Amino acid sequence: MRWSQLYVPTLREDPADADAVSHRLLVRGGFVRQLMAGHYSLLPLAVRVRSKIVEIIREEMTAIGAQEFVLPAMHPAEIWQRSGRWEVMGEEMFRLKDRKGADMALGMTHEEIFTVLAQELRSYRDLPQIWYQFQTKFRDEARPKSGLLRVREFTMKDSYSFDLAQEGLDRSFDLHKAAYERIFARLGLPAIAVQASSGSMGGSASVEFMSPSEAGEDLVVRCPSCRYAANTEKATSALAAVADGPGLDAPERFDTPDARTIDELTRLHGVPADRQIKTLVLVVDSRLTLVVLRGDHTLVEQKLLDALAATAVRPATAEEIQAALGASPGSLGAVGVTGLPILADEALRGRTDMTTGANTDGVHLRGLSVERDIAVQHWADLREVVSGEPCPQCGTALEVVVTIEVGHIFKLGRKYTEALGVTVAGPDGDRVTPIMGSYGIGVERALATIVETHHDEKGIVWPAAVAPFEVAVVMLSTTDETVTEAAESLYRQLRAERVDVLLDDRDERPGVKFRDVELIGIPYRITVGARGLAEGTVELTTRATGETQLVPVGEAVEHLRKRRETRMSADG
Incomplete structure (x- = not known):
């Protein structure tokens, strides 16, 4: 190619609205132009890079026996309604009606649509199958930012495995995990495989591939000594044992008129944060719920959703809190509360001599025993792990790294094949429901993440395998x-x-x-x-x-x- 014939509109100055390095350099280098928030045109240089990324992915997918499809980007609502995800996807799903008034959606992902095709599988002899595509996805991202890293329209390589039984799914999952490791190595992307939540996808297990970058929005907890690594939505740590006093025979009220926060109770009344109980009032799938944690711990909402197999959570309003507990935030507690579900973080199990709100404005309780005084209905790991806490596997101090998600693989189970009625004849003639996996890589996000990883003060430093x-x-x-x-x-x-x-x-x-x-x-x-x-x-x-x-x-x-x-x- 001759440069005189090539359209490369380079800029001498950084674009004013570019926050991430990749956004700045891809605009300056004439790779992309924004049409509107979250939607980008790929110019010739970016198309060349994208095609090389796609070809690397395609080669590795072919190597594990995957077959390429192209499925529609627009879907009828009925299929998503049958899987139960028409409502779950919420405002992120682009929805529209055709001229006949039928509800439609722009595809966020294709589990349902590939499963419809799998209805034509007839026998266990047809399995296993690994099907994949490169297709445009649409997500109505509330705050698109950072150029190609958070957008509303993007290309995903999504693949789906269909197997007869769990051991087959395990094999398909492992094949994809190894393929993804090869893909990211060939792309020049450092990628950490971490345990992750399955979220709205469902299923029994998932692994994210996270690339360390200051431009990222995801936190990964990892151990520098062993191979433990997990997204903060899944991470745990081995907290040191706490030596509590016996507490009181019954909780004792004391006045705290000027203490409405954890810090204020510590500063004004000498109660350490790790001896306080934080009470959160949340609405989980339309039901008012109390969540209690140690005062110095932070709730991870995805852990709460996973613990309850729920789909949505929001903070309760001041009016909802007042009606349920009779007090305002700052003096809330779960002692004596009945009629509402109460969840407690595992770090509170067995704790005594603790302090919490009394559900009376300006009053707290001290000397309480968690398991004696709070009617906990569900115990779960709900807290966010922070840097320096001991690794759950080897005890080494954990690190927290800012990352970009570049790939995600799921063991879906039979959620979609059951919902859409997919069965095959088994070896003994009985009908068997195939078990599924789902595996994704965002193509343009990978392109941008390569830039985040490979650049200097002069511009982009593409790895040769993907350079335009x-x-x-x-x-x-x-x-x-x-x-x-x-x-x-x-x-x-x-x-x-x-x-x-x-x-x-x-x-x-x-x-x-x-x-x-x-x-x-x-x-x-x-x-x-x-x-x-x-x-x-x-x-x-x-x-x-x-x-x-x-x-x-x-x-x-x-x-x-x-x-x-x-x-x-x-x-x-």
């Missing part, structure tokens, strides 16, 4: 016939070697050409100038290291070949 072009041949003059002929010759040789090469034949100053090549991140640059040619040499520069070497013109392609081979060998 692997080599740029830069001619320093378009009027010097010796320069143009040498550059054209190198361009033809590289094309003959099937190297993805860009010839910069623009009538621009050398500084502009160099800045653009560095900005868009081409891994190798061959610079052809009159002074070098007079000595029989060209410059070969490696973008990632900045190393520049003078090489004979006739040996330039061979030198480049050796550098590529060395790089590919180092990449494994």
